[in-house]
Amino acid sequence: MAGGGYNAVRHPLPAMPRQSRSSLKNRASEVVRILSRHYPDARCTLDHRNPFELLCATILAAQCTDAKVNTVTPELFRRWPTPEAMAAADLAEVERVVHPLGFFRQKARALVEMSRDIVARHGGEVPRTMEELTRLRGVGRKTANVLLGTCFTGGGVIVDTHCSRISRRLGLTRHTDPERIERELMTLLPPEHWSIFGHLMVFHGRAVCDARRPACPECPVLHLCPEGALRTGAPAALREAAG
Ligand code: SF4
Secondary structure, three states: OOOOOOOOOOOOOOOOOOOOOHHHHHHHHHHHHHHHHHHOOOOOOOOOOHHHHHHHHHOOOOOOOOHHHHHHHHHHHHHHHOOHHHHHHHHHHHHHHHHHOOHHHHHHHHHHHHHHHHHHHHHOOOOOOOHOOOOOOOHHHHHHHHHHHHOOOOOOOOOHHHHHHHHHHHHOOOOOHHHHHHHHHHHOOOOOHHHHHHHHHHHHHHHOOOOOOOOHOOOOOOHOOOOHHHHOOOOHHHHHHOO
C-alpha cells in the first residue's frame, strides 16, 4: 500500500502559523483516536514471553526488522532463557546465533553484558524503572520505553524512526533529537496514550506513511497533516491542521 505513486517532496516542513497548545493537544488526541481505529492490533511486534525476553529482543531489533528478530529469538531463548544463563554464555556462541541480524558482535556483547548487570545489581530480576533500566549496559531510553510500556508502567513515548518522521510530518514537533521529541509528545498526549502512540506510528509508517513515498491520499489522518496537505495540494487541510 505504501507509495501510491507519489514522489517524495524534498522541502522543509511548511511554515505554519503558531498554534495553541490546546490545538496541538487536540490534534494529537485525534490522531490517536483515528489511528487506533485504523490499526486495532497495534502493539509491540517482538515475540516474547517475559520482560527478559523482550529486553533481549529489543536490543536485537536495532537496525533490523522485528520480523527478522523473531526468526532468531526462539533459538536464543531456548539456549539462554534467563539472565543467569545469558550472563554465563559463551560470547562466540551467542554471536553465532544472532549473526543473521547484522551488528552481531555488538548485539551479542550487549546481551551478555546487560544480563551480567541484571544478575549483579538486581538479583536476576529485570528492573522496572527508567533509571535502573538505562543503567544496564546496552539499554537506551527507547529500549527502556518499549519494556516499561509493554511489561510494566511508567514509560514514555517510544520514539523510533517511524515516530520521529511521522510526528514531524504531522506538525506535532519540529525536533529531530529522539529524547526531545519524546518529551514534546509527552506534553501533548495524556499518559495513557504514550505507549500506544509509538506503536501506532510504527504501524502507520509501515502501512502508509513510508519514509520516501508516503501514500497521503490513502491516509486516514490526511486532514490533520500539514505535510500531507502540501504533498496533495490541499491547502484547506493545511489551514485546518494549523488551526
Ligand atoms: S498525510 Fe501523508 S505525510 Fe501525513 S501522516 Fe499521512 S501519509 Fe504521512
